[in-house]
Amino acid sequence: xxxxxxxxxxxxxxxxxxxxxxxxxxxxxxxxxxxxxxxxxxxxxxxxxxxxxxxxxxxxxxxxxxxxxxxxxxxxxxxxxxxxxxxxxxxxxxxxxxxxxxxxxxxxxxxxxxxxxxxxxxxxxxxxxxxxxxxxxxxxxxxxxxxxxxxxxxxxxxxxxxxxxxxxxxxxxxxxxxxxxxxxxxxxxxxxxxxxxxxxxxxxxxxxxxxxxxxxxxxxxxxxxxxxxxxxxxxxxxxxxxxxxxxxxxxxxxxxxxxxxxxxxxxxxxxxxxxxxxxxxxxxxxxxxxxxxxxxxxxxxxxxxxxxxxxxxxxx
Numbered sequence: 001x002x003x004x005x006x007x008x009x010x011x012x013x014x015x016x017x018x019x020x021x022x023x024x025x026x027x028x029x030x031x032x033x034x035x036x037x038x039x040x041x042x043x044x045x046x047x048x049x050x051x052x053x054x055x056x057x058x059x060x061x062x063x064x065x066x067x068x069x070x071x072x073x074x075x076x077x078x079x080x081x082x083x084x085x086x087x088x089x090x091x092x093x094x095x096x097x098x099x100x101x102x103x104x105x106x107x108x109x110x111x112x113x114x115x116x117x118x119x120x121x122x123x124x125x126x127x128x129x130x131x132x133x134x135x136x137x138x139x140x141x142x143x144x145x146x147x148x149x150x151x152x153x154x155x156x157x158x159x160x161x162x163x164x165x166x167x168x169x170x171x172x173x174x175x176x177x178x179x180x181x182x183x184x185x186x187x188x189x190x191x192x193x194x195x196x197x198x199x200x201x202x203x204x205x206x207x208x209x210x211x212x213x214x215x216x217x218x219x220x221x222x223x224x225x226x227x228x229x230x231x232x233x234x235x236x237x238x239x240x241x242x243x244x245x246x247x248x249x250x251x252x253x254x255x256x257x258x259x260x261x262x263x264x265x266x267x268x269x270x271x272x273x274x275x276x277x278x279x280x281x282x283x284x285x286x287x288x289x290x291x292x293x294x295x296x297x298x299x300x301x302x303x304x305x306x307x308x309x310x311x312x313x314x315x316x
Contacts, residue, residue: 002091002117004104006129009263012067019127023068027094030075030087031064033186035109036101036286064099072099076186080109084116091122102131132262132288136179139257139269140302141292147176152212152289153183154205162219168291169249175294182207182287206285209258209270213277213289217252250274250291255312257290257303258282272308280308 003022008014015023023029065072075087075098090096104110104126117124137143148171150164164180171178185205193200250256252275260268260282268282277289295303295313304310 001095002088002113002122002124003095003097003127004110004114004124005097005099005127006103006131007099007101008129009102009132009135011264012064014129014263015068016127016129019129020068022095022125022127023070023097023099025095026070026097028087028090029068029070029072029097029099030079031072031099032075032080032101032110035107036184037186080113084113087113088117088120088122091117091124092120103128103133106131106133130263132181132259133179135262136259136288136290138262138267139259139271139290139306141177141257141290141299142296145175145177145293145296145299146179147171147174147293149179149181151181151183152207152215154185154207154211155215160215160218162223165216165219165223165249168216172249172291172293177293178291180212180289180291182209182212182289184286207287208285209260209277209282209287209289210279212287213256213274216250216291217274217278220248220251252278255292255295255303257292257306259288259290260284261286262288269306270308271303271306271313273312276308 003026005015005019005022007019008016079086087096087098098104098110098113100106100110105128114124114126133149134143136146148167150167152164153161155161168178168180183205184207253273255271256274256277258268258270258272258277258280261284262269266283270277270280270282272280292299292303300313304313307313
């Protein structure tokens with residue numbers, strides 16, 4: 001039987017009682033280690049200067065193994081997306097626990113695993129847990145006021161996707177908040193190493209709130225939007241600038257909320273303009289970002305708790 005077990009957001013202790021019972025009785029335990037990572041033991045890993053992909057994952061695995069009291073196999077992107085049959089073959093005759101940070105259905109990859117299990121007539125059970133999709137409510141924004149969630153990936157020199165802009169624009173037009181999931185890269189290969197078939201991995205990268213805001217604002221600057229103001233050396237009336245800002249999904253003055261390490265004891269939430277969040281440090285990963293839509297007065301009251309400059313909420 002296949003068990004998909006959510007681990008929650010903070011550390012190894014956030015697993016549910018039911019989930020821990022499954023892990024302890026399972027014949028095989030896999031820890032999915034590429035859509036997200038636990039904060040567990042991060043202070044220990046930093047102290048021991050464990051910073052690179054394989055070392056990081058191995059260090060996290062050993063700490064989780066110690067707490068759960070069982071042997072754990074890491075399931076990286078290649079294992080889950082290309083070699084999932086190895087996991088499912090075990091589940092035909094034995095109990096397999098597939099551990100997922102957050103909730104098991106927080107990523108489409110895990111839905112695919114369930115579909116494959118169903119096709120192979122393998123029984124499965126899902127044990128849910130908290131994820132950023134519901135824990136984001138800790139910033140004070142009401143969950144039922146959120147629209148479509150977007151993912152923002154780390155850009156490269158030659159690859160700068162910006163399809164998230166249209167979804168943010170649609171949400172904002174309806175007065176809805178947008179949760180932006182920020183990219184992480186663990187045990188990733190460079191394009192050159194991938195093409196040459198070399199198992200050489202890049203250092204892990206975690207997108208920060210600052211990087212996300214920087215990319216969001218670059219999209220606004222670079223998009224060929226109708227009514228976009230002329231270059232810096234040309235004049236543009238104040239009325240025209242105001243009209244443009246009303247047409248844009250957001251500007252550097254738009255309120256945004258940065259979230260870091262949600263679910264851990266040292267989580268941090270900060271509210272400010274995008275311009276302010278460009279330079280504000282919310283500490284180590286993992287980070288998320290919210291671009292609010294229409295704000296209810298209770299939501300404003302909550303955001304004031306985290307605001308760098310509370311007066312910004314009076315102007316919104």
